[in-house]
Amino acid sequence: MSQLFVRKSLADCENDIAERGGLKRSLGKWHLTALGVGATIGAGIFATTGTAIVGDALRPGAGPAIVFSFLLTALTCGFAALCYAEFAAMVPISGSAYTYAYAALGEIVAWIIGWDLIIEYAVGNIGVAIGWAGYFRELLTHFGISLPAWLVTDYRSAHAAAAAVAAGATDVSNQYLASALASAPHLFGLPVIVNVPAFLIVALITIVLVIGIKESANSNNAMVLLKIGIILFFVAVGAFLIKPHHWSDPALGGFAPNGFKGISAGAAIIFFSYIGFDATSTAAEEARDPARDMPFGIIMSLVVCTVIYIVLAVVMTGMAPWNKLGTAEPMITALSLAEGSPGLLSVSRFIVSLGAVIAMASVLLVFQLGQPRIFMSMARDGLLPPFLAKVHPRFKTPYIGTIITGIFVAVFAAFANIAEVVDLTNIGTLFAFVLVSLGVIVLRRIEPDRHRPFRAPLVPLTPIISILSCIYLMTQLPRITWIRFGIWLAAGLVIYFLYSVRHSRLRGRAR
Numbered sequence: 001m002s003q004l005f006v007r008k009s010l011a012d013c014e015n016d017i018a019e020r021g022g023l024k025r026s027l028g029k030w031h032l033t034a035l036g037v038g039a040t041i042g043a044g045i046f047a048t049t050g051t052a053i054v055g056d057a058l059r060p061g062a063g064p065a066i067v068f069s070f071l072l073t074a075l076t077c078g079f080a081a082l083c084y085a086e087f088a089a090m091v092p093i094s095g096s097a098y099t100y101a102y103a104a105l106g107e108i109v110a111w112i113i114g115w116d117l118i119i120e121y122a123v124g125n126i127g128v129a130i131g132w133a134g135y136f137r138e139l140l141t142h143f144g145i146s147l148p149a150w151l152v153t154d155y156r157s158a159h160a161a162a163a164a165v166a167a168g169a170t171d172v173s174n175q176y177l178a179s180a181l182a183s184a185p186h187l188f189g190l191p192v193i194v195n196v197p198a199f200l201i202v203a204l205i206t207i208v209l210v211i212g213i214k215e216s217a218n219s220n221n222a223m224v225l226l227k228i229g230i231i232l233f234f235v236a237v238g239a240f241l242i243k244p245h246h247w248s249d250p251a252l253g254g255f256a257p258n259g260f261k262g263i264s265a266g267a268a269i270i271f272f273s274y275i276g277f278d279a280t281s282t283a284a285e286e287a288r289d290p291a292r293d294m295p296f297g298i299i300m301s302l303v304v305c306t307v308i309y310i311v312l313a314v315v316m317t318g319m320a321p322w323n324k325l326g327t328a329e330p331m332i333t334a335l336s337l338a339e340g341s342p343g344l345l346s347v348s349r350f351i352v353s354l355g356a357v358i359a360m361a362s363v364l365l366v367f368q369l370g371q372p373r374i375f376m377s378m379a380r381d382g383l384l385p386p387f388l389a390k391v392h393p394r395f396k397t398p399y400i401g402t403i404i405t406g407i408f409v410a411v412f413a414a415f416a417n418i419a420e421v422v423d424l425t426n427i428g429t430l431f432a433f434v435l436v437s438l439g440v441i442v443l444r445r446i447e448p449d450r451h452r453p454f455r456a457p458l459v460p461l462t463p464i465i466s467i468l469s470c471i472y473l474m475t476q477l478p479r480i481t482w483i484r485f486g487i488w489l490a491a492g493l494v495i496y497f498l499y500s501v502r503h504s505r506l507r508g509r510a511r
Contacts, residue, residue, distance in 0.1 A: 003507050005106030008099075008381065027286050029293035029300075035366050036280040036301025038224045041231070042363030044273025045309060046331065046356045047131045048422060052266035053317065054326030055258070058478050061326070062266030064247045064317040065256035067310050069266035070273075074306040076473060077274045079466035080433040081302050082456040083440045085295035088281045089454040097281070097432045098374055102381070104439035104446075107507065111500055113435045114378050115492030119428030119485075121371035122409055124275060125202070125364055127421040129413035130154075132360035133198040138329065139353040147197075150184035153177050155193045156417040198413035205364050206406030209372075212395045223362040230355030231308060234331060235315050237348050241338040242318035252323055268476035271426045273309060274302075283369070291453035329356070368409065372401030383500040423481040424488075430470040431485070437463035437470070 027035075052069060055061030062069045087100040098117060102110035137152045149158065161177035184191035248255050256263065280297045287293045316330060320337035327333045335349050372388075376398040379389035392399040440456055440463045456462050501507065 004108040006506050007104070007106050008102040008110075008506050025286055025288050027283055027293075028288055029296045032280050032283065032287060032293055032297025033300045033304070034224045035283060035369075036297055037228075037304055038362040038366045040274060040301060040305045040363075041224075041227060041308065042128060042359045044270060044275065045231075045312065046135070046359055047329070047418075048269055048272050049313070049316070050326045050330030050333065052269040053322050053330065054324075055262065055265065056326075059265035059269065059476070060258035060262040061322070062262045063253060063255065063257040063322045065263050066266050066270070066313045066317065066322075068256075068263045069270055070306065070309045070313055072263065072267040073271050073274055073473070074302070074309075076267075076271075076466070076469035077302055077433075079462055079469060080437060081298050083433075083437045083463050083466055084281050085298045085454050086440055086452060086456040087436065088284050088294035088298060089291045090450065090452050091284070097436045099377055100439050101435050104443040105435065107381075107383075107504060108496065109435065110381075111378075111383055111496045112489065112492065113432055114374055114383070115489065115495075116428050116431055117374050118371065119424055119488060120275060120432060121367045121374065122405055123421050123428070124272075124425035125367040125371075125409045126412045126416050127272075127418045127425060128360055128363050128367065129198040129202050129409060130195060130416065130418040130421075132201055132357060132364065133195050133413075135329070135353055135356035135360065136197050136201075138332070139350075139357055142350045142353065148183055149176050149178075149180035150191065150193045151196045153180055153193060154195055154415050154417055155191065158193055195414045199410045201361060201364060202368070202406055202410035202413055205361070205368050206402060206410070208365065209368055209402050209406075210392070210395060210397060210399045212397055223358050223365070227355050227359040227362060228308070230351055230358070231312060234335075234348065234352055234355070235311055237344065238315040238319050238334065238338070241340050242315065243339075244318065246318050246321055249321065252321060257322075264472075264476050268426065268473045270309075271430070271473055272422050274305065275425060275429050283373070285373070295454040329353075331356075368402070368405060371405045372398045375401040375405070380505075382503040382505040383496070423477050424484055427474055427477050427481050427485045428488075430474045433470045434467050437466040 049066070051061075053061050053063060053066050084097075084100075087103075091099055091103055098110055098114035101113045133152060137147065140147065153161075158177050158180035161174040162181050164174045165178045180193050181191055184193050186192065258265075280301060281294065284290050284294055287297075312331075316325065316334045319334040324337055325333055331352050332349050335345050335352065338345060375384060375388040376391075378384040379386055379401075388401045388404070389398070390400050391397065441460045443450070444459050
């Protein structure tokens with residue numbers, strides 16, 4: 001039992017790289033910042049903000065006070081970011097929170113967090129791919145192209161839309177999705193409904209990632225610059241369409257219609273908008289100067305995204321009544337409800353749709369980059385099969401893990417429902433933040449003299465605040481999310497005791 005908590009030293013990590021070959025160190029601090037911004041600005045801000053503002057059947061909405069929800073989540077992520085930065089500078093190895101937990105808390109905790117990170121990266125990317133497909137479908141309509149509904153959605157979404165239509169819904173979106181049930185071809189008596197755009201975008205990004213990290217990073221830089229420009233365009237247009245009474249309309253409950261409860265619930269939902277800044281840490285082995293560049297990239301990406309989010313929220317809630325923004329495309333909805341030139345608003349809706357497509361493609365790229373590198377680190381340690389640690393002889397990328405991740409995400413994105421993955425991604429990521437923050441406290445105590453190029457301030461206060469903040473946001477998530485998360489972790493422990501315990505390299509050395 002004591003071997004379950006055997007820790008992996010930094011020397012062990014470096015020896016593994018020397019034996020098996022490391023990844024090419026080609027990324028500077030701005031590449032890393034762009035990776036963090038690219039992963040963070042995407043599906044969350046474009047898709048989940050509306051739900052956070054208005055609420056749903058399980059949670060109250062924040063209303064215009066969504067700006068405080070963003071601040072609450074940013075503070076939580078900020079404390080966690082300082083802990084990540086300390087580890088990333090000290091342990092410049094691929095693997096992110098998994099590697100950090102192995103060094104500080106022991107093997108079984110490292111396995112739990114590595115298994116948990118699959119929720120953040122692979123499962124989260126399923127949701128991003130589905131969201132991308134929805135905006136892509138919207139973008140095509142501006143060119144007069146309408147794909148059959150059975151090719152652009154999943155069965156459960158089509159069934160839910162059909163139920164809404166049967167209940168009296170008259171909106172075009174529900175009627176379109178519901179048509180999938182009637183128009184779809186049948187196989188063995190079942191309708192064939194598959195989200196082809198979601199499948200294809202994941203397949204394309206997987207090919208890009210197999211070719212090479214620098215090519216991927218350069219592609220991401222271009223997408224990041226373009227999507228920030230489009231968001232700033234929305235802010236510039238929306239600033240002239242603001243009606244200040246929308247922020248304080250007493251008929252709608254004022255600025256914070258549901259008080260701190262609504263702000264907290266909104267923070268738990270829009271946490272999905274912040275998932276990604278920690279993805280920077282998965283590229284630590286490819287940073288040119290990790291001691292200097294990793295803390296910069298992690299913290300700077302969080303700061304940039306927070307400023308953009310708050311400005312965007314202020315403009316969005318000023319353009320239209322907050323209680324009408326609860327759609328999957330809140331920015332487009334705000335433009336549709338705003339009072340202004342019809343021509344300008346139509347062009348703006350097109351540009352925002354294009355921006356969402358680009359933003360989500362950027363998120364897909366960074367998350368698809370992160371998951372194989374976690375697999376690679378776990379395989380190096382013997383906790384997963386060794387073929388996941390293989391590096392391509394020419395491209396110097398973990399190509400087998402990249403391909404497997406691509407297949408997993410693409411297939412599930414073709415058939416899954418987005419509502420089922422967002423909350424699960426949130427709780428998985430918050431749990432990872434808790435363990436990383438705990439790891440900083442433990443390692444400071446058991447190895448106080450270890451060289452730390454970057455030191456999180458006010459330890460243990462900073463990581464304790466991070467832990468408590470993350471747990472608080474986790475408690476704001478629905479009960480069903482906790483149940484699914486528990487089942488996922490239980491399945492991971494079964495795999496650990498059936499395979500990983502027997503093949504662990506570190507346990508083998510201890511024996």
